[in-house]
Amino acid sequence: MSSSAESRERILSRLYNAQQYGRDAYVPQKKVWTIRNRPKEKNITEFMERMGAVRTEVYRTKGTEWVAELQKLVEERGQKTLLHAPSTPTGKVLAEKWKKKSPCKLVTWKDSIEEFKDDLFACDGAVTGCIGGIAESAAVILWPTEEEPRLMSIVPPLHVVVVEADKIYTSFQDAIKKLKWNTSMPTNALLISGPSKTADIELILQFGVHGPTDLVVFITE
Amino acid sequence: MASNEKFNFAQSVAEALADSQLRANFRFATDTLIQRRGTVFASPEETNFLRDVGSSMKKDVLANLPDLLERFEAKCIKNGIVVHWAETAKDANEIILSILNEKSAKKVVKGKSMASEEIHLNAYLEEHDKEVVETDFGEFIIQLCNEPPSHIIVPAVHKNRKQIAEVLAEHVEGMEYTEDVDIMLENVRNTLREHFKTADAGISGVNFGIVETGSLCLVENEGNGRMCTTVPPLHIALMGIEKLIENVEDIPAIYRLLCGSATGQRITTYFNMISGPRKKDERDGPKEVHLVLLDNGRSRIMNDPQLGDVLKCIRCGTCLNHCPVFTRIGGHAYGSTYPGPIGEILVPQLEGLNPKGAIATASSLCDACSEACPVRIPIPEIIRRMRDESYGHGDPNSVAGYGYKKNCVESMVWRGWKWSQTSPFMNKVMLKGLALFGKWIPVVGPLKSWMSVRSKPTFGKNSLKDLVKKEGVRHE
Amino acid sequence: MKKVSAAKTPVYFFGTCLADMMYADSAMAAIRLIEREGYEVVYPMEQSCCGQPAYNSGFPDEAKAVAWKQVQIFAKHDYPIVVPSGSCAGMMKVHYPKLFKDSPDLFTVKRFSERVVELTTFLHQHAHAVYEDKGAPIKATWHSSCHAMREANCIADSKALLSQLSNVELIELERERECCGFGGTFSIKQPEISGAMVSDKVADVVSTGASVVLSGDCGCLMNITGHMEKENITDVKGQHIAEFIWERING
Numbered sequence: 001m002s003s004s005a006e007s008r009e010r011i012l013s014r015l016y017n018a019q020q021y022g023r024d025a026y027v028p029q030k031k032v033w034t035i036r037n038r039p040k041e042k043n044i045t046e047f048m049e050r051m052g053a054v055r056t057e058v059y060r061t062k063g064t065e066w067v068a069e070l071q072k073l074v075e076e077r078g079q080k081t082l083l084h085a086p087s088t089p090t091g092k093v094l095a096e097k098w099k100k101k102s103p104c105k106l107v108t109w110k111d112s113i114e115e116f117k118d119d120l121f122a123c124d125g126a127v128t129g130c131i132g133g134i135a136e137s138a139a140v141i142l143w144p145t146e147e148e149p150r151l152m153s154i155v156p157p158l159h160v161v162v163v164e165a166d167k168i169y170t171s172f173q174d175a176i177k178k179l180k181w182n183t184s185m186p187t188n189a190l191l192i193s194g195p196s197k198t199a200d201i202e203l204i205l206q207f208g209v210h211g212p213t214d215l216v217v218f219i220t221e
Numbered sequence: 222m223a224s225n226e227k228f229n230f231a232q233s234v235a236e237a238l239a240d241s242q243l244r245a246n247f248r249f250a251t252d253t254l255i256q257r258r259g260t261v262f263a264s265p266e267e268t269n270f271l272r273d274v275g276s277s278m279k280k281d282v283l284a285n286l287p288d289l290l291e292r293f294e295a296k297c298i299k300n301g302i303v304v305h306w307a308e309t310a311k312d313a314n315e316i317i318l319s320i321l322n323e324k325s326a327k328k329v330v331k332g333k334s335m336a337s338e339e340i341h342l343n344a345y346l347e348e349h350d351k352e353v354v355e356t357d358f359g360e361f362i363i364q365l366c367n368e369p370p371s372h373i374i375v376p377a378v379h380k381n382r383k384q385i386a387e388v389l390a391e392h393v394e395g396m397e398y399t400e401d402v403d404i405m406l407e408n409v410r411n412t413l414r415e416h417f418k419t420a421d422a423g424i425s426g427v428n429f430g431i432v433e434t435g436s437l438c439l440v441e442n443e444g445n446g447r448m449c450t451t452v453p454p455l456h457i458a459l460m461g462i463e464k465l466i467e468n469v470e471d472i473p474a475i476y477r478l479l480c481g482s483a484t485g486q487r488i489t490t491y492f493n494m495i496s497g498p499r500k501k502d503e504r505d506g507p508k509e510v511h512l513v514l515l516d517n518g519r520s521r522i523m524n525d526p527q528l529g530d531v532l533k534c535i536r537c538g539t540c541l542n543h544c545p546v547f548t549r550i551g552g553h554a555y556g557s558t559y560p561g562p563i564g565e566i567l568v569p570q571l572e573g574l575n576p577k578g579a580i581a582t583a584s585s586l587c588d589a590c591s592e593a594c595p596v597r598i599p600i601p602e603i604i605r606r607m608r609d610e611s612y613g614h615g616d617p618n619s620v621a622g623y624g625y626k627k628n629c630v631e632s633m634v635w636r637g638w639k640w641s642q643t644s645p646f647m648n649k650v651m652l653k654g655l656a657l658f659g660k661w662i663p664v665v666g667p668l669k670s671w672m673s674v675r676s677k678p679t680f681g682k683n684s685l686k687d688l689v690k691k692e693g694v695r696h697e
Numbered sequence: 698m699k700k701v702s703a704a705k706t707p708v709y710f711f712g713t714c715l716a717d718m719m720y721a722d723s724a725m726a727a728i729r730l731i732e733r734e735g736y737e738v739v740y741p742m743e744q745s746c747c748g749q750p751a752y753n754s755g756f757p758d759e760a761k762a763v764a765w766k767q768v769q770i771f772a773k774h775d776y777p778i779v780v781p782s783g784s785c786a787g788m789m790k791v792h793y794p795k796l797f798k799d800s801p802d803l804f805t806v807k808r809f810s811e812r813v814v815e816l817t818t819f820l821h822q823h824a825h826a827v828y829e830d831k832g833a834p835i836k837a838t839w840h841s842s843c844h845a846m847r848e849a850n851c852i853a854d855s856k857a858l859l860s861q862l863s864n865v866e867l868i869e870l871e872r873e874r875e876c877c878g879f880g881g882t883f884s885i886k887q888p889e890i891s892g893a894m895v896s897d898k899v900a901d902v903v904s905t906g907a908s909v910v911l912s913g914d915c916g917c918l919m920n921i922t923g924h925m926e927k928e929n930i931t932d933v934k935g936q937h938i939a940e941f942i943w944e945r946i947n948g
């Protein structure tokens with residue numbers, strides 16, 4: 001095997017030589033795709049509509065009333081455990097308002113994935129916050145943190161996301177600009193649009209293949 | 222089809238055409254995918270604008286590729302990603318194996334990656350005692366039957382529900398034959414979850430590498446890619462060197478083009494941007510992230526300004542869906558990782574015209590592919606170029622196997638044709654000859670091919686030239 | 698019969714090689730349709746083929762030689778060059794400049810290419826042809842050749858002309874945008890695939906219930922009617938749009 005460094009040299013030198021053609025070649029002016037920002041209400045309506053179209057349950061709630069809504073929802077579905085991050089604003093509200101008698105118990109992530117793996121895979125659901133939503137393409141934006149690790153949004157069969165109404169952006173472009181992705185990219189950044197799905201059998205859309213089977217979004221104001 | 226078998230395109234075409242179930246499966250799939258694409262790209266003006274955006278973006282990347290690669294590498298290293306360079310498929314396989322060995326990793330879960338198919342990674346790792354589990358649903362199925370993907374986006378699309386049910390019943394422990402898709406999925410889900418939990422490493426491809434931030438972007442619907450790149454302690458990403466995007470702000474357009482073209486979605490379920498391994502206080506994510514940059518012939522392709530356009534490809538597979546030939550023969554007939562129109566222009570360049578140049582004859586040059594291509598690759602023009610190169614009419618240094626098809630008979634025929642079309646006298650002789658003796662042309666060679674499905678052509682008694690004179694049209 | 702208007706520039710006519718070999722009547726009808734609009738038609742006798750067969754088969758030098766011959770033959774006047782085929786027109790408009798991109802003759806070729814206009818585009822957009830249908834009611838279907846659709850961009854014009862024929866009911870093919878499988882030498886280099894394509898196309902044609910399938914391209918017609926003949930399908934005939942219109946407006 002040639003070493004990685006030698007390969008690097010050879011690949012780059014071939015490419016730099018090819019540039020003799022490349023620089024002569026006509027490169028058209030780069031065009032940019034822009035979408036004009038819309039008012040907040042329009043964004044929320046479109047977000048709800050489009051998220052609904054990708055089989056996401058979206059609820060618009062005031063203050064902390066989403067906790068009660070969520071509690072009703074998980075109890076109806078017979079969920080036993082709900083993973084949350086009590087040190088985040090979302091998790092804090094959840095822990096405070098959660099009825100202790102609920103058959104669905106709140107669980108917290110302990111230690112690193114290596115230790116927590118079995119428990120994680122046994123969780124029925126997880127609640128996370130997010131840093132925003134996108135109306136035009138129907139997505140929530142998650143930048144997982146130490147408090148809300150990446151796997152919270154992919155392993156448990158139910159994923160609940162709480163998004164602030166003010167943080168629903170018109171477009172992906174706008175979200176990138178407002179959140180300054182180019183300078184503050186986290187280790188892992190995610191767009192999530194609906195529950196996990198596949199169409200590998202006769203192109204029939206089926207939900208819940210590896211990740212969550214259900215995605216629930218609460219818009220809070 | 223194993224890569225070491227001698228490739229016989231004519232035979233694989235004949236077999237594919239004779240399989241009516243296969244043809245029905247592909248027809249259904251391509252029709253559905255074209256229709257779904259139409260729901261996202263409903264307005265031709267907007268679509269064409271977006272295609273301009275994608276095309277200029279990729280062209281720009283290619284024009285500055287070595288600079289961008291160096292910048293990207295530096296960013297990745299800064300982010301804590303270990304970067305490897307692989308000049309050939311063999312290099313890439315060896316690099317990946319040595320990373321796995323160093324970590325004593327035995328079991329690997331894999332996300333869908335065409336680059337890994339290109340280098341036949343699974344076979345290589347399995348030869349070296351690694352357990353490799355494909356986790357994309359479609360890939361999982363075809364791995365069970367030991368088949369390569371038949372489509373870039375929907376790898377098991379050549380199989381219908383019943384065929385998939387049979388495969389699962391045969392290979393998945395505790396599973397009985399069922400055509401209930403929910404039950405099939407649940408079983409596969411449970412099987413694969415066990416694998417995710419117990420794997421030592423995850424391998425994935427990369428849809429876009431963002432230069433500005435040193436991020437690896439993965440586009441997927443199932444979530445298996447996220448599992449592979451997050452649950453195991455080690456993540457190895459394999460990426461063709463051409464897959465760069467310069468800035469984060471470029472992503473929305475190219476991402477929309479990819480989703481819309483591939484599956485007719487505005488966005489996939491997950492867009493996963495990975496910019497490094499688990500940080501000190503983070504509680505999940507791989508402890509190490511390795512990136513293998515794969516050349517495997519790409520830098521050579523860049524030498525030719527026309528051929529270089531093939532590297533704009535974002536692997537959306539829409540040219541396959543729009544191709545009337547692909548629709549009829551399916552992906553396996555092409556005998557290569559990349560089938561369809563993109564395969565016709567990429568594979569002969571990667572693997573040589575001999576033996577793979579033959580697939581460039583499988584096009585009526587109808588232009589349906591280039592009409593749909595999200596980054597405006599002039600596919601038919603490059604197919605013509607492959608044909609030129611096959612006969613030794615082009616640049617001897619550009620594609621391996623240059624001139625492999627060169628032969629006296631065809632050269633003579635075309636020289637004769639040229640003569641008959643440039644010399645008015647010869648043209649007249651030819652037309653007279655056809656009019657008088659056309660019906661006695663022996664049914665051999667091209668005429669025999671023509672007449673396999675069509676009647677014998679009837680040549681007119683009069684040429685247009687005769688009529689023009691007769692009818693008194695002004696001529697000069 | 699000819700009423701030539703002095704105010705209108707004459708036009709050149711490029712008949713195509715298939716017109717010379719097999720479809721002379723269709724091309725003649727095209728000439729009549731142009732003359733009907735008051736244009737004098739000039740036919741250079743030394744013309745032959747646009748060069749596409751070699752161009753698509755890996756023989757660019759031969760294609761270039763034949764192309765250059767056409768460029769020279771039509772250089773005497775600056776007349777528009779009307780072509781009764783979307784595919785040949787596409788070759789001459791779109792591909793000639795590519796063939797000559799490194800040649801000192803590029804600008805001559807480009808000027809030639811700019812003068813090329815497909816027949817139905819000429820009749821509809823330039824001549825503003827108006828037709829009165831004198832034929833009996835008929836069901837017809839239309840096959841768009843790929844290059845007419847994607848290179849010459851003339852399908853809207855072809856259909857606009859057909860729509861003027863009041864007794865013609867045009868039934869569209871289910872897969873109008875799909876290639877018929879001709880593709881020049883493709884049909885003999887990959888006869889099985891081409892055969893599968895044309896048999897699907899013919900099935901589509903037959904299922905419309907039309908008694909005639911029209912097209913602006915003789916290559917596709919030769920392919921489609923050739924397959925219909927082979928399969929003994931006799932209740933549908935194939936016809937070039939020019940010949941069809943000419944017959945309809947003359948009763």
